[in-house]
Amino acid sequence: MDMLSAAAFSLTEMFRSADLTWPTALYLLGGVGETVLLVMGGMALGLLLGTVMASVQVYGPAWAGRLVGLYVWFFRGVPILVLMFLFFFGLSTQLEAAVFAVFGVRATVSEFACAVVVLGLCSTAYQSQIFRGAMQSIPAGQFKAALALGLSPAGAVRGVILPQALRISIPAWSNEYSIMLKDSAIAYVIGVSEVMSRFKAVASTNHKTLLMYILAGVVYYVLTAAGVRLLLKLYETVRIPGLADMDASQ
């Protein structure tokens, strides 16, 4: 009991000496909302484009597969930081100028939109490879049988292959989620007010850098652990027993 109250006391002391008032704490936690939205947007974009690209690579013509390979090679090779700057300061201004020239409307691409697009495009590269592996682990006969039954290739992929492939991929996808969560911190360089940038701003005022960045780490850890746990729970629910598992720990 004594140790507990001593720990609680020193924790509150630490918080107080760091000028961590309730409004400041709320400001810091508000960054979680931005981070979660970033990750959701990026994962959604990656899921959409990743499944399309994986299907093209596995079932499409060879030249299309090569194009996808080129995309994957590029977005896996260039650091996300470089891409953020490229999109935000370079491409988005070109886009805005083009929109102005064509429609006469001054639109602005928000840094949030830019970050989601960059995170999404990068994640697409990795997710496409996850889905590709899952699709290739499904016996080839299934696709042929679907075609023989009269389904179009796209219909076969959507109705027969994807339901299985997506289920198999969930463990690997949860890994991609945790990577994306960490990569979302890079969005601070283009000014997205997410967790990292908010903790940094408060740290510049109270100068308690060690405490602030440890707390930031805790926030990210909680987000990662909670998300992965939820995804693995989903996996347990929708899993098809007996089908090739990408998660070797079965």
Added chain:
Amino acid sequence: MFKKLPVLFALLMLLSVPALAQDKVFVNGIDANFPPFAYIGPDGKATGFDVDAMNWIAKEMGFKVEHKPMEWSGIVASLKARKIDMISSGLSKTEERATQIDFSAPYWTIKQVVVVAKDSTLTADQALKSGLRVGVQSGTSDAKTMADVNGQEGREYELVEYPSSALAAQDVLNGRIDAAVMNDAPAAAAAAKIDVKIVGEAGLPNEVFAIGVAKDDPETLKLVNEGLAKIMADPYWQELIEKYQPGQVQ
């Protein structure tokens, strides 16, 4: 589940679409790591000498202003790309910047000072002439000036760049650098919080702060200049100086 995906995606894209133009809200880009000119206050909102002054100017001149924390090293680029409408955040007026953006009338003079650890015996002169490691904030005018004059008039140091002056001060304490050069205002703010001290001026020319506005934006420049003239003639200016004590009275 897939049927909901396009809807979800469309929703996410909608979040990024710029709001329909109602009353124009001017966006002031700030560096939230620059006390006492611009930082995140204990109420979790942007505050500081420049932020409060701009709020007063906005009310007086009849426009709405929103303060947007961003990375300092990209802030001029953001202004040029019209992602923000002005920079009122301890922006030094330099010749190089004047070729890229327009400036309001100057409103503050700033000195560059040398910060060392409290128990250090270095003088300002020694810190800059002994081949030591000296930290600066990247993207600032002092960073550029320090890089330019290195080697002249006996000056000899190894320049190390940091994302903010606060971090540079922190690293002086950590011992990774021997001294840091920064504006006197954040130096005073750091010296009040951690065990560093100001040992003297860095021997660099004094600089002036002015509000940055994009070139070919005469309306904003006019608004800003008029507002600035009004506030500097108002007793509120003295109130702000007393409240934030920006290290030096004009």
